[in-house]
């Protein structure tokens with residue numbers, strides 16, 4: 001696999017690196033991550049789901065009862081620990097995880113980071129499916145969400161590989177990713 005931005009050499013063998021999916025809410029990190037993990041025969045970890053299990057409540061409840069800063073702290077602890085201790089996983093981040101510098105640095109230095117790149121126009125088509133379960137959307141106007149979408153995209157640009165997810169099914173995208181990654185395993189150490 002020819003990576004657009006080759007990963008910083010961390011001493012972790014290429015084959016053992018976690019595959020880490022980033023991107024905006026609704027880009028398909030959870031859906032595609034699950035499929036990709038099956039194809040690669042790897043365990044799948046979804047940061048939102050793992051945090052929910054650790055703290056015994058849905059993300060919406062964590063936001064409602066403890067506030068966003070508490071959620072961001074949980075996210076940072078969970079993901080920086082994961083990057084230190086887990087290998088050979090497929091990991092889907094929450095949409096806001098990569099905004100924290102410590103998470104970004106941990107992921108970029110220990111894993112292969114894929115940005116699932118969705119256009120604003122395509123995202124608008126997913127809005128209805130997201131609004132009830134993404135508290136971050138509930139307090140914002142559409143113009144504010146569009147601004148956040150644009151500013152986050154600049155941060156997601158710090159990745160090892162970008163994949164356009166606008167016009168294909170999750171199955172097609174996961175298959176393309178799996179083929180790239182498996183090809184990379186045969187040539188990279």
Ligand SMILES: Nc1ncnc2c1ncn2[C@@H]1O[C@H](COP(=O)(O)OP(=O)(O)OP(=O)(O)O)[C@@H](O)[C@H]1O
Pocket residue numbers: 023024025026027028029030031032048092093094095096126129134165166168169170173
């Ligand atoms: N390629 C795709 N084409 C059409 N719909 C998709 C695609 N990928 C995901 N979806 C749909 O978009 C919605 C959001 O997907 P998903 O939960 O995987 O996003 P996410 O990136 O994990 O979001 P979050 O950051 O909030 O966790 C789901 O209803 C899913 O079925």
Ligand SMILES: O=C(O)C1=C[C@@H](O)[C@@H](O)[C@H](O)C1
Pocket residue numbers: 024025048059093094095096097133134135136
């Ligand atoms: O984009 C975000 O800030 C979020 C995305 C979700 O995955 C959850 O992590 C949470 O709802 C916050």
Ligand SMILES: [Mg+2]
Pocket residue numbers: 029030031046048092093094
């Ligand atoms: Mg998700």
